[in-house]
Amino acid sequence: MSALMKEAPRLVRxxxxxxxxxxxxxxxxxRALDDVSARVYPGEVLGIVGESGSGKSTLLRMMNLEESPDxxxxxxxxxxxxxxxxxxxxxxxxxxxxxxxxxxxxxxxLGLLMKHSSSGNVAERLLVAGERRFAVLREKAQVAxxxxxxxxxxxxAPPIELSGGMQQRVQLAxxxxxxxxxxxxxxxxxxxxxxxxxxxxxxxxxxxxxRRITMVLVSHDxxxxxxMADRVMVMRHGRVVEEGLADQVFQDPQHAYTQQLVxxxx
Amino acid sequence: xxxxxxxxxxxxxFEMHHLxxxxxxxxxxxxxxxxxxxxxxSGPNGVGKSTLLRTLYRSYLPVAGHLWFHxxxxxxxxxxxxDIDVAHLRRTEIGFVTQFLNARPRVAAEEIVAEPMRLAxxxxxxxxxxxxxxxxxxxxxPDLWRAYPTTFSGGEQQKVNLARALxxxxxxxxxxxxxxxxxxxARAxxxxxxxxxKAQGVAMIGVFHHPGDVAALxxxxxxxxxxxxIEEIADVAL
Numbered sequence: 001m002s003a004l005m006k007e008a009p010r011l012v013r014x015x016x017x018x019x020x021x022x023x024x025x026x027x028x029x030x031r032a033l034d035d036v037s038a039r040v041y042p043g044e045v046l047g048i049v050g051e052s053g054s055g056k057s058t059l060l061r062m063m064n065l066e067e068s069p070d071x072x073x074x075x076x077x078x079x080x081x082x083x084x085x086x087x088x089x090x091x092x093x094x095x096x097x098x099x100x101x102x103x104x105x106x107x108x109x110l111g112l113l114m115k116h117s118s119s120g121n122v123a124e125r126l127l128v129a130g131e132r133r134f135a136v137l138r139e140k141a142q143v144a145x146x147x148x149x150x151x152x153x154x155x156x157a158p159p160i161e162l163s164g165g166m167q168q169r170v171q172l173a174x175x176x177x178x179x180x181x182x183x184x185x186x187x188x189x190x191x192x193x194x195x196x197x198x199x200x201x202x203x204x205x206x207x208x209x210x211r212r213i214t215m216v217l218v219s220h221d222x223x224x225x226x227x228m229a230d231r232v233m234v235m236r237h238g239r240v241v242e243e244g245l246a247d248q249v250f251q252d253p254q255h256a257y258t259q260q261l262v263x264x265x266x
Numbered sequence: 267x268x269x270x271x272x273x274x275x276x277x278x279x280f281e282m283h284h285l286x287x288x289x290x291x292x293x294x295x296x297x298x299x300x301x302x303x304x305x306x307x308s309g310p311n312g313v314g315k316s317t318l319l320r321t322l323y324r325s326y327l328p329v330a331g332h333l334w335f336h337x338x339x340x341x342x343x344x345x346x347x348x349d350i351d352v353a354h355l356r357r358t359e360i361g362f363v364t365q366f367l368n369a370r371p372r373v374a375a376e377e378i379v380a381e382p383m384r385l386a387x388x389x390x391x392x393x394x395x396x397x398x399x400x401x402x403x404x405x406x407x408p409d410l411w412r413a414y415p416t417t418f419s420g421g422e423q424q425k426v427n428l429a430r431a432l433x434x435x436x437x438x439x440x441x442x443x444x445x446x447x448x449x450x451x452a453r454a455x456x457x458x459x460x461x462x463x464k465a466q467g468v469a470m471i472g473v474f475h476h477p478g479d480v481a482a483l484x485x486x487x488x489x490x491x492x493x494x495x496i497e498e499i500a501d502v503a504l
Contacts, residue, residue, distance in 0.1 A: 010350075247325045251325050259283050
């Protein structure tokens with residue numbers, strides 16, 4: 001619901017899949033996150049928009065358990081997990097990431113080993129999760145690459161030899177190889193040519209519709225958010241300034257900053 | 267009569283921060299919509315007819331009042347409901363038929379039309395079969411079913427839009443000039459489909475540039491006037 005509206009009684013008893021509450025984080029004297037809360041419901045795409053330094057990528061890194069806040073809690077509605085995921089140690093976080101959280105970074109170097117084969121990059125995710133049989137690794141890697149619309153004849157080429165769009169498809173295949181509970185997307189199409197960007201977005205949209213994968217998409221590009229998101233959260237200076245259904249945020253923005261952002265796009 | 271929507275004291279104002287001013291759209295609007303009823307919104311251009319429809323759909327946030335929607339799962343105030351509930355009701359009970367198709371590029375017409383059924387859990391083949399049925403009913407030729415509607419003319423796009431919007435019966439339909447840009451055959455198909463839905467108990471409220479297109483369906487009229495509180499609905503004999 002809108003951040004500007006009071007809490008409403010609920011009609012549908014759907015529990016959030018992901019719930020982060022009261023996150024604050026300070027780097028030196030910079031307040032990166034200031035009491036940020038977010039809920040992500042099963043099967044939806046939550047878009048997070050904001051300018052550079054708004055805190056959106058920091059929030060995504062916390063969703064991926066790469067960082068911990070100074071204060072705040074993180075709950076995933078999955079069996080056998082603690083009430084606050086920030087209490088997990090490094091190894092437990094790594095296992096949880098490998099099994100249940102997929103991520104695609106803007107910069108493929110952060111998500112891929114650029115000189116290993118593309119299929120090997122995807123298989124690495126399966127290896128971390130415990131799969132050891134070579135034939136199964138290869139087969140599952142191929143299935144994930146196919147789902148990401150990667151050209152299979154090139155599956156053994158290293159990402160360094162691939163175009164930006166293809167590198168993102170390898171990252172996507174790696175992220176979905178184990179059918180994650182949530183897929184985190186950090187500016188996944190930024191820096192790509194417009195036509196390639198459209199193709200990657202098509203793949204993401206198809207995956208979302210066919211598999212109902214829950215996604216959190218961070219982007220400064222309102223067009224990308226508008227195409228993909230069901231709900232939108234607008235961040236500025238480490239705070240959430242507005243939250244709502246995507247069509248409402250774009251057609252009837254409430255906060256002065258959101259109006260400025262939307263009008264700048266139009 | 268079964269109540270579907272009970273609107274009480276609904277007020278919409280746009281806050282334009284960059285101008286430091288507010289723009290009132292309508293205020294203190296109250297009316298009730300029943301199952302199988304068809305309400306026509308009337309009034310001059312700019313009076314807030316489309317704004318009212320978008321507020322009922324929650325694309326616009328009301329600043330005051332209530333939108334009590336009597337859903338299958340209970341009564342909820344759409345004016346203050348959680349986004350997740352509004353999204354759920356849009357998928358299952360509330361449809362919005364616009365005058366323009368807002369389709370993703372590089373997606374075939376039949377896939378776009380089938381999408382609401384896919385989202386509602388129907389299998390791909392069944393959804394596509396229904397999609398083709400409705401595309402044919404609105405006069406879209408079979409050789410266009412696999413083509414991308416973003417390349418179609420305005421009229422053909424609107425036929426795809428209507429097929430998509432009306433493929434599943436909703437409990438409430440909001441109609442924003444759906445006959446604009448339609449040829450005679452498609453207009454007749456639309457009116458026939460709306461009549462069928464009305465007979466099934468679907469409640470409808472709409473804006474029409476030429477209300478004569480749907481004259482046979484209209485039960486009551488809400489005449490919107492500039493900045494005038496509307497206390498009751500005029501029963502207009504049509």
